[in-house]
Amino acid sequence: MSPSPRTARHAWWVAFLAGMVSYLDAGAIVTTGTALVIYKEAFGFSPDQYGQLSALLTFSIAIGAVVGGNLGDRFGRRRIFVLTLSLFIVGAGLLVGAQGTEWLYPGIVLLGFAAGADLPVSLAMIAEVARDSNRGKLVSFSHLLWMVGIVAVLGLGTAFGDLGTVGARILYGHLLVVAAIVLVLRLRLPESQAWQQSQTLAVIEPGSRGAGAFRALLTPRYLAALAATALFYSLVNIAANINGQFGAYLYVNVAGVSVSTSSAVSLVTVFVSLVAVFFMMRVVDGRNRLRWFAVMAVVSLVAFLVPALAGVSLATLVVFGVLYAIAGAVAGEPMYKVWSQELFPTAHRATAQGITIAFTRIVAAIVALYTPGLIDAGASIIFYVMAATSAVAFAIGLLWIARLPKATDDDPALRDDDEEDDELAAPAAR
Known part of the structure; x- marks a missing residue:
């Protein structure tokens, strides 16, 4: 029986409000990258402090993902993503009103922690309000909002970036206003019915939910899915993170073009x-999903090899940017998000995503420390690195993740034979 138009509209509305954290996550990352340059000049902090603040955002997102994901499984989706947005607003407020370097540290910690904590919970909420026939579409929609967040911040940066600290305050103020509007609208959302059902069916004691979630994920059934998605996402994200963080560096310092040219190409891509x-x-919800994943994996590898083999120039970077923009939307992070909803049960879905998101962000931060040195040693090297790590990720997707069983309701794999384990494990419920 097909769903009513009202039910379908509600699912899209939930997907929009929950998925807006992807907009805010992208906005926080891009805004901080621009605003720190402005605040560095105004407040006079050192290059070391600049690096600390940049790394602090990434690590805060990682820690937030682990904590928020587990809390979302313990206490519900709605309660947690209302709390996380409240923290995000406080962090953005500190950064809007920053009067010195000492304001930036708590502001960035709160901003990153809140965004990270919200991500796994919101993705789980989207998956649980969707149907089997459109779950991938609704989850992928969150990535569309992530891209819109980048466009919005780039546009604001172009318009107000030359206004000094006023421009930085406008950029963070934009995040504060959007977060406040989304928070007000989220207050009207009901709790995930799938999560409520998982709590009704669960045999775990309320005080043991956190331990039960982590313990269940360490069983053979879900440990494989956890390891596979963590490895896929962290490896495929290396190229995406290098492209995002060091794209302008490659255009300006290696290809020898202006910042404005680099920005223009970035907007096109x-x-x-x-x-x-x-x-x-x-x-994504059709029978040819895996075939398209394989096709776009090949396109991604071609994109990396163009500047690797032909040398880094404006022309090869443009070809790389366009091909990778197309392929990454299918064989990259969006596919990770879809697989993560399918491979984990409702009772532990947010916890699993929190772990894999955190692992990926930490790997990205570590790789970023060595990327400038690799580029200086030979710009083509970095594209070989991107090709190699992505190739391994694609192999994991095709040969491992695609063969894993999807999570089902009341999965017996969540239970142990021992009576004590039965009290800590929870049955899966979609």
């Missing part, structure tokens, strides 16, 4: 990626 995400939304 972002819009190409937006179109590609729409394509992902059309094919």
Whole structure:
């Protein structure tokens, strides 16, 4: 029986409000990258402090993902993502009103922690309000919002970036206003019915929920899925993170073009990626999903090899940017998000995603420490690194993740034979 139009509209509305954390996550990352440059000049902090603040955002997101994901499984989706947005607003407020370097540390910690804590919970909420026939589409929609967040901040940066600290305050103020509006709208959302059902069916004691979630994920059934998705996401994200953090560096310092040219190309590739995400939304729930994943994996490798083999220039970077924008929307992070909803049960879905998101962000931060040195040693090297890590990720997706069983309701794998384990394990419920 097909769902009513009202039910379908509600699912999309929940997907929008929950998925807006992806907009805020992207906005926080890009805004901080721009605002720190402005605040560094105004407040006079050292290059070491600049590096500390940049790394602090990444690590705060990672810690927030682990904590928020587990709390979302213990106390519900709605309660946690209302709390996380409240923290995000406080962090953004500190950064808007910053009067010195000492304001930036708590502001960035709260901003990153809140965004990280919200991500796994919100993705779980989207998956649980969707149907089997459109779950991938709705989850992929969150990545579309992530891209829109980048476009919005780039546009604001172009318009107000030359205003000094006023421009930085406007950029963070934009995040504060959007977060406040989304928070007000989220207050009207009901709790996930799938999560409520999982609590009704669960045999765990309320005080043991946190331990039960981590313990269940360490069983053979779910440990494989946890390891596979963590490895896929962390490896495929290396290229995405290098492209995002060091794209302008490659254009300006290696290809020898201006910052404005670099920004213009970046905007074009972002819009190409937006179109590609729409394509992902059309094919992700169909029978040809894996074929398209394989095709786009090949396109990604071609994209990396163009500047690796032909040398880094404006032309090869443009070709790389366009091809990677198309392929990454299907064979990259959006596919991780979809697989994560399918491979873990409702009772432990947010916890699992929190762990894999945190692991990925930490790997990205470590790789970023060595990326400038690799680029200086020979710009082509970094594209070989991107190709190698992505190739391993694609192999994991095709040969491992694609063969894993999907999580089902009341999965016996969540229970142990021992009576004590039965009290800590929870049955899966979608």
